[in-house]
Amino acid sequence: xxxxxxxxxxxxxxxxxxxxxxxxxxxxxxxxxxxxxxxxxxxxxxxxxxxxxxxxxxxxxxxxxxxxxxxxxxxxxxxxxxxxxxxxxxxxxxxxxxxxxxxxxxxxxxxxxxxxxxxxxxxxxxxxxxxxxxxxxxxxxxxxxxxxxxxxxxxxxxxxxxxxxxxxxxxxxxxxxxxxxxxxxxxxxxxxxxxxxxxxxxxxxxxxxxxxxxxxxxxxxxxxxxxxxxxxxxxxxxxxxxxxxxxxxxxxxxxxxxxxxxxxxxxxxxxxxxxxxxxxxxxxxxxxxxxxxxxxxxxxxxxxxxxxxxxxxxxxxxxxxxxxxxxxxxxxxxxxxxxxxxxxxxxxxxxxxxxxxxxxxxxxxxxxxxxxxxxxxxxxxxxxxxxxxxxxxxxxxxxxxx
Amino acid sequence: xxxxxxxxxxxxxxxxxxxxxxxxxxxxxxxxxxxxxxxxxxxxxxxxxxxxxxxxxxxxxxxxxxxxxxxxxxxxxxxxxxxxxxxxxxxxxxxxxxxxxxxxxxxxxxxxxxxxxxxxxxxxxxxxxxxxxxxxxxxxxxxxxxxxxxxxxxxxxxxxxxxxxxxxxxxxxxxxxxxxxxxxxxxxxxxxxxxxxxxxxxxxxxxxxxxxxxxxxxxxxxxxxxxxxxxxxxxxxxxxxxxxxxxxxxxxxxxxxxxxxxxxxxxxxxxxxxxxxxxxxxxxxxxxxxxxxxxxxxxxxxxxxxxxxxxxxxxxxxxxxxxxxxxxxxxxxxxxxxxxxxxxxxxxxxxxxxxxxxxxxxxxxxxxxxxxxxxxxxxxxxxxxxxxxxxxxxxxxxxxxxxxxxxxxxxxxxxxxxxxxxxxxxxxxxxxx
Numbered sequence: 001x002x003x004x005x006x007x008x009x010x011x012x013x014x015x016x017x018x019x020x021x022x023x024x025x026x027x028x029x030x031x032x033x034x035x036x037x038x039x040x041x042x043x044x045x046x047x048x049x050x051x052x053x054x055x056x057x058x059x060x061x062x063x064x065x066x067x068x069x070x071x072x073x074x075x076x077x078x079x080x081x082x083x084x085x086x087x088x089x090x091x092x093x094x095x096x097x098x099x100x101x102x103x104x105x106x107x108x109x110x111x112x113x114x115x116x117x118x119x120x121x122x123x124x125x126x127x128x129x130x131x132x133x134x135x136x137x138x139x140x141x142x143x144x145x146x147x148x149x150x151x152x153x154x155x156x157x158x159x160x161x162x163x164x165x166x167x168x169x170x171x172x173x174x175x176x177x178x179x180x181x182x183x184x185x186x187x188x189x190x191x192x193x194x195x196x197x198x199x200x201x202x203x204x205x206x207x208x209x210x211x212x213x214x215x216x217x218x219x220x221x222x223x224x225x226x227x228x229x230x231x232x233x234x235x236x237x238x239x240x241x242x243x244x245x246x247x248x249x250x251x252x253x254x255x256x257x258x259x260x261x262x263x264x265x266x267x268x269x270x271x272x273x274x275x276x277x278x279x280x281x282x283x284x285x286x287x288x289x290x291x292x293x294x295x296x297x298x299x300x301x302x303x304x305x306x307x308x309x310x311x312x313x314x315x316x317x318x319x320x321x322x323x324x325x326x327x328x329x330x331x332x333x334x335x336x337x338x339x340x341x342x343x344x345x346x347x348x349x350x351x352x353x354x355x356x357x358x359x360x361x362x363x364x365x366x367x368x369x370x371x372x373x374x375x376x377x378x379x380x381x382x383x384x385x386x387x388x389x390x391x392x393x394x395x396x397x398x399x400x401x402x
Numbered sequence: 403x404x405x406x407x408x409x410x411x412x413x414x415x416x417x418x419x420x421x422x423x424x425x426x427x428x429x430x431x432x433x434x435x436x437x438x439x440x441x442x443x444x445x446x447x448x449x450x451x452x453x454x455x456x457x458x459x460x461x462x463x464x465x466x467x468x469x470x471x472x473x474x475x476x477x478x479x480x481x482x483x484x485x486x487x488x489x490x491x492x493x494x495x496x497x498x499x500x501x502x503x504x505x506x507x508x509x510x511x512x513x514x515x516x517x518x519x520x521x522x523x524x525x526x527x528x529x530x531x532x533x534x535x536x537x538x539x540x541x542x543x544x545x546x547x548x549x550x551x552x553x554x555x556x557x558x559x560x561x562x563x564x565x566x567x568x569x570x571x572x573x574x575x576x577x578x579x580x581x582x583x584x585x586x587x588x589x590x591x592x593x594x595x596x597x598x599x600x601x602x603x604x605x606x607x608x609x610x611x612x613x614x615x616x617x618x619x620x621x622x623x624x625x626x627x628x629x630x631x632x633x634x635x636x637x638x639x640x641x642x643x644x645x646x647x648x649x650x651x652x653x654x655x656x657x658x659x660x661x662x663x664x665x666x667x668x669x670x671x672x673x674x675x676x677x678x679x680x681x682x683x684x685x686x687x688x689x690x691x692x693x694x695x696x697x698x699x700x701x702x703x704x705x706x707x708x709x710x711x712x713x714x715x716x717x718x719x720x721x722x723x724x725x726x727x728x729x730x731x732x733x734x735x736x737x738x739x740x741x742x743x744x745x746x747x748x749x750x751x752x753x754x755x756x757x758x759x760x761x762x763x764x765x766x767x768x769x770x771x772x773x774x775x776x777x778x779x780x781x782x783x784x785x786x787x788x789x790x791x792x793x794x795x796x797x798x799x800x801x802x803x804x805x806x807x808x809x810x811x812x813x814x815x816x817x818x819x820x821x822x823x824x825x826x827x828x829x830x831x832x833x834x835x
Contacts, residue, residue: 087653087654088650088684088716088719088720089650089651089652089653089654092618092646092650092651092716093646093651095618095646096646096651099644321481343481345490346488346490346491348493348494348495349493350490350491350492350493369466369471369558370558370559370560371474371560372560375474375475375478376474378474378477378478378481379470379473379474379477381477382470382473382474382476382477382583382584383470383473385473385477385490385583386473386583386584386642386643386644387644389490389494389583389643389644390619390643390644390645391644392494393494393495393496393504393645394496394502394645395496
């Protein structure tokens with residue numbers, strides 16, 4: 001097509017730039033950039049849904065604080081501010097906050113473009129979609145921490161020394177390949193200036209307040225230019241069928257699973273579908289609005305074997321997994337030979353809260369990564385189990401009801 | 403010194419073939435990992451790339467990544483019913499507090515008890531072919547061979563002949579008594595019947611596995627004999643749990659090293675404000691650098707009969723080393739009955755903050771303070787720790803620099819749970835309208 005041909009001709013940088021800009025403009029009006037540009041201070045917006053969790057916006061004030069121009073940082077992971085003396089322990093704290101989609105404030109040792117280290121108070125906050133509770137962006141405000149008059153106790157180091165860099169998550173990391181980065185090594189500077197800067201600093205109350213008030217004004221600017229007011233529909237639907245919303249962290253983890261599957265919620269009568277993967281949507285032709293809240297029987301049709309359905313039922317009742325071969329139906333009425341695996345998924349309390357239904361169209365060609373189709377399907381089950389188990393243990397499985 | 407210390411031990415069954423270990427068998431038709439069956443067999447193969455620092459070709463959720471393949475194969479063994487219990491049915495929670503200890507209630511893991519006399523006062527003991535070892539494991543318990551493919555990219559084959567002709571294969575097998583979903587054992591050169599003892603090559607392999615997994619939630623651990631290893635056949639444990647471990651969040655204090663020592667890029671820190679005293683090794687210009695430093699430290703410990711545990715964290719970039727003395731205290735009757743009653747064995751996962759409890763009461767009442775109390779029993783005293791640290795440094799060729807110690811005396815040794823600080827920000831306060 002002529003259109004895609006034109007896109008190919010674009011220099012890759014240009015295309016990349018548009019992709020990043022779309023992260024903002026798809027959700028806000030075009031004026032949002034100007035509004036953000038007028039705000040003082042150093043802050044960033046990152047998009048966890050894009051590969052590599054890149055920076056999609058950098059404030060004007062960033063250059064003065066860090067020496068990085070906007071074009072230097074857009075599209076890169078915020079890890080670039082990390083350096084040799086960055087404490088890994090605090091990185092773990094930031095990583096945890098990002099994973100759990102929680103706000104977090106921590107003093108960290110960042111590195112400027114010229115390699116010199118400097119202490120900032122990092123204030124990290126997720127920005128949620130009001131409609132479905134997804135995380136759209138992470139906001140990272142950096143407030144410089146002034147040197148304290150007296151030396152701080154080393155035992156205070158507990159709270160210090162993280163880096164914004166850790167904006168990555170469980171599965172995301174597989175892609176980020178942190179071992180490849182070792183960005184810190186670039187900055188090994190032997191002069192004393194660096195060593196002094198390594199000494200932990202504690203943010204003052206006024207620095208903490210400044211970070212919070214900056215974050216508030218940024219979010220209120222985002223709200224003013226938000227396009228996201230028309231999503232009441234999906235919210236209403238969720239309410240009317242009474243299915244709870246999965247937490248944004250769980251949604252994000254599930255979104256990375258390639259197989260075609262749905263999750264049904266076992267704690268409600270008739271086990272409604274609570275999640276449907278992209279591959280399932282394209283396999284069956286149903287949209288999420290169509291399918292969420294429904295029972296999986298919508299996929300049944302005249303040639304679906306009742307005996308096989310009964311077999312699935314029995315396995316569900318005895319909390320056993322099963323793999324069956326049956327005829328399923330798409331939204332348009334066409335049918336396909338369906339290799340279906342159904343398995344109970346337990347939450348951290350050990351109770352079955354979901355069932356996963358992995359569908360495979362036996363008539364279509366697939367890349368099973370060298371595995372048999374049956375085992376390949378189990379990959380989705382494994383990925384769902386670890387996501388549910390990890391998030392459930394820290395209490396962030398379902399979105400808290402408001 | 404030659405006094406023989408023994409304690410009654412209840413070993414965890416890690417393989418379905420373990421119970422048969424003492425029964426003599428004529429021939430072998432079991433498809434085991436021994437010389438009789440393995441060389442003529444085919445097993446899946448995961449070959450990792452030569453340059454682990456190279457960014458993976460595959461995208462994040464690729465079904466070809468090591469963690470995905472491992473978990474997929476693990477789920478398959480679960481579907482085949484190879485585990486003794488369903489670990490996902492075990493309750494798990496994060497205990498409120500600063501460090502966030504992870505507690506699991508596992509009432510089934512130790513039900514099948516077989517009391518054994520286990521010698522705990524020797525960290526190095528010769529391999530005993532008569533006792534249970536991994537060559538007796540059935541091949542269905544193996545997930546794949548794990549080898550250096552020496553190529554540009556990593557790859558997985560569903561079935562491959564035993565690749566190394568000149569050398570026994572490394573295998574990754576399930577632990578049939580898992581403490582977490584995806585719990586596996588990495589057994590270097592299984593046919594070589596190495597005793598539980600760290601050597602540089604095997605330790606490098608463990609680091610390579612962590613690097614290839616490329617996820618901070620996939621960690622490897624090692625327990626020496628006397629530090630709650632239950633099988634004297636060289637193995638590392640590993641599993642995936644997407645929760646940060648307390649030890650990974652604990653503060654550290656960097657030990658200044660001489661410029662000469664700094665050349666290999668490895669830094670050494672001491673854990674502070676954590677119940678167990680330990681050293682943290684980080685960085686290194688290459689994985690080999692880190693492997694060499696840490697394995698030299700381990701070798702000194704085992705050669706000098708100091709039991710220890712090792713946690714490999716952060717994709718192989720951070721290694722925690724804990725010399726410990728719990729078994730010795732236990733044998734000398736110095737551990738309180740209250741703690742003994744919990745039957746918790748403080749091995750590498752417990753020390754790192756993932757604690758498997760066996761009694762419901764302990765689970766329900768678990769607090770940061772109770773976890774702290776348990777782990778503190780494992781730690782060497784400050785005096786002994788410093789002594790061991792000095793030996794480790796000289797064994798690993800590390801020279802502490804004379805630069806001023808930034809620490810004012812005593813400040814870094816406040817070993818007590820810190821009060822929980824309230825989060826400076828209200829949770830979920832930012833909702834886009």
